[in-house]
Amino acid sequence: MTYTFQNKTVIGLGALFSILCILGGFQLYKKLSEQERVATFDGPVKEFIDHFNVNLNDFEYALHLQNKFFDSSDSVDSIEFEYFAEVILEHNPAISGIGIYEYDIRAGAKSTLPEIKYWVVADGYEFLSRKQMRSITRTYVDMRTVGNMDDYSTELFAIDDTQRKFVSLVRAMPDHKMLVIMVVDVHKAARLSISNRIASNFIVYQTQDDKKNVAFSDVKYSSALAEPYRGEVTLFNQQWEMVVYPPEDLFNRFYILIPVLAFLFSLMVLYIVYFALKVHRLSDERQSALQDLKFAQQKTVEAEKIGAMGGLVAGIAHEVNTPLGISITSCSHVNDLIRDLKEDFDNGELDENRFEEFITSGKEVLAMALGNLKRASKLISSFKKIDVINADDSVAPETVDVAELVENFAEHYKQNAMSTKVKINIEIGRRSEICTYPTVINQVLDALASNAAIHGFANKEQDCVISIRVTTFGKWVMLKFADNGEGVAKEDLGKIFDPFFTTRRGGGNAGLGLSVVYNLVKSKLQGELNHGEEPEGGLWVSLRIKDLDDKE
Known part of the structure; x- marks a missing residue:
């Protein structure tokens, strides 16, 4: 068969057309796979790991409860401690055991290991005996440094060559000459937060001496063909890498047929064009729907503003x-x-x-x-x-100790408060100086104290307590302000920082106090702000204040 120039051109164009179909099909397959991976695996797994980190951070609250329990009584016997510890173990399934050691941090380093005064273990962890705990404490807890650190975590360790890995969380209680050590089953905590259909295979690595080793794993089957998701898990001072593998049946394998069919049938290009047009049409519909949604949201916001303005004007x-x-x-x-x-x-x-x-x-x-x-x-x-944020633009930030600012505020409040029924308790962790606006911090504390006195303690004549806790995390300072007042109704909790919102409109309140606090923290201090209800009643507001000299 003699190939004419025209036939060769058609063959060449056909071959080129087939190659373009293959490349187009392969690119389409790759894009669809990435999109499905982000939607069905990467996004959910990130949420699971974030939830795991939040659960790990909740152990700080369990340690804090132990400290508060001993603060609440001059003497705690073994029965009281076991009852309180069992409540914590019931609500925290990953906690294996809680021990109280007699140790005077203020007396300096000791050569002997402190004695265990109280020890309670959870169901299923009976192997954590007092003797076992003394061995763990001797191996993983440096008794010379416990008085110089806030709550911290030991490295991961195994017990009796089991697959599970544990850490010991340590908190010093110098006022009681004690240490509280809480053993956490990190493997179980990970399974409670992560183990599910989407994230059923995971491995946790720890780095020691610049070498990455497997800390523990929960791999049920081989997932060599799927790319894992890599994240970080943090518990106090410890940080581990977590690698999560997707299930083999999570992604649609039939996408691989697109380049195969494109190679076998050049007409598949017509389908791809049709598919592209369909995607384009769906994209236009999505854009149109998005515009409609934005319009509806705008109208909703306007309606809310009108409603809020009506209430404000009234x-x-x-x-x-x-x-x-x-x-x-x-x-x-x-x-x-x-x-x-x-x-x-x-x-x-x-x-x-x-x-x-x-x-x-x-x-x-x-x-x-x-x-x-x-x-x-x-x-x-x-x-x-409402314009208070722009009032001090000419003032430069200063390097200050936030803990000292809080102490000065508490002393000034005690001396100048109109009522003596409100008491302020302060808890200071590790001190650290940061560059910020001290005047703004005082304004925020004054506004929070005034809000607590006006709203939280309005109908309370005794046992009115404001608690301020200062904790340092690197270049950030966490300031938690809490009161034991009446609290806020659940339907109003999300609106307390809205301008002009107040539950005592007829009492001469304009509803600007907490709105000003929110704007000062966000705009002036460049920090973060959260709030919620205290377990025993009352309101807490946490401020995460950054070092303004930190450029990272």
């Missing part, structure tokens, strides 16, 4: 109109008194008693009018607080 009108109405009535009454006085004077009926009566009534009415005008002026002035 509240402000009520707060301002009341003193203004009283002032107008008072002035009108004074005007009537002056008119009557003039008529008596013109008729020659003005005597000493009538004049004295006029003076007395006039003074009372004018005092009432002046007091209400001042009240209205104060309300109007309070609305200007």
Whole structure:
């Protein structure tokens, strides 16, 4: 068969067309696989690992509860400790055991291992005997450094050559001359947070001497063909790498048929074009739906703003109109008194008693009018607080000790508070100096204390306590402000930082205190802010304040 130039051209174009179909099919396969992986594996696994980190961070609260338990009593016997520890073990299945050691941190390093005073283990961990715990403590806890650190974690360790891995969480209680050591089954904690259909295979690595070794694994089958997701797990001072492999049936394997069919059937290109048009059409529909959603959201926000503005206007009108109405009535009454006085004077009926009566009534009415005008002026002035963020733009940040600022604030509050029913408790961890705005921090603390006094303790006459805890994490300082007041209704908890939101509109409150706190922390301190309900009642607000000199 003789190939003409035209035939060769057609063959060449056909071969080129087939190659383009293969390349196009392969690229389409790759893109679809990546999209499905992100949607069905990477995103959920990241959420699972983040949830695992949150669960690990909750162990700090369990250690803190142990400290508070001993703070609450002058003497704790073994029965009380076992009952309290069993409650913690019941709510934290990954905690294997809790031990209290007699050890005076303030006496310096000791050559002998401290004695275990109390020891409670969870069901299924009976092998964690006192003798076993002394061996673990001797091996993994440096008794010379426990007094110089906040809550910290030991390295991972195994017990009796089991597959499970544990860590010991240590907290010093110098006021009680004790240590609390809590053993956590990290393997079990990982399974509780991560082990599921999507993330059923995972391996945890730890790095020692610049070498990465397997700490523990939970691999049920081979997943060599699938790329794993790599994340980090942090527990206090320890950090481990976690590698999660997807199940073999999680991704659609039939995508590989796209380049195969493209090679066998060049007409598949027509399907790809159709598919591309369909995707484009779906993308247009999605964009249109997105625009409709944004429009609906905008309308919803506008409606909410109008509703909020209506409530605000009604509240402000009520707060301002009341003193203004009283002032107008008072002035009108004074005007009537002056008119009557003039008529008596013109008729020659003005005597000493009538004049004295006029003076007395006039003074009372004018005092009432002046007091209400001042009240209205104060309300109007309070609305200007919404611009408080821009008031100190010329002030430069300073290097300060946040713990010292909190101590000074507490002392100043005790000396200048109008009521002595509120007490402030302070808990200071490791101190650290950062560059920030000390005046702004004082404003935030003052606003939080004022909010607690006005709202939290309004109907409470005793046992009113404000707790402030300062903790340092690298270049960040965590400041947790909590009160044991009435708390906030669940339906209002998400609105407490909204401008002009208040639950005491008729009491002269403009609803700007916590809104100003939110804006100061976010815009001025460049920090993070969270809040929630205290377990025993009350409200807590945590501020994560960054070092403004830190450029990372």
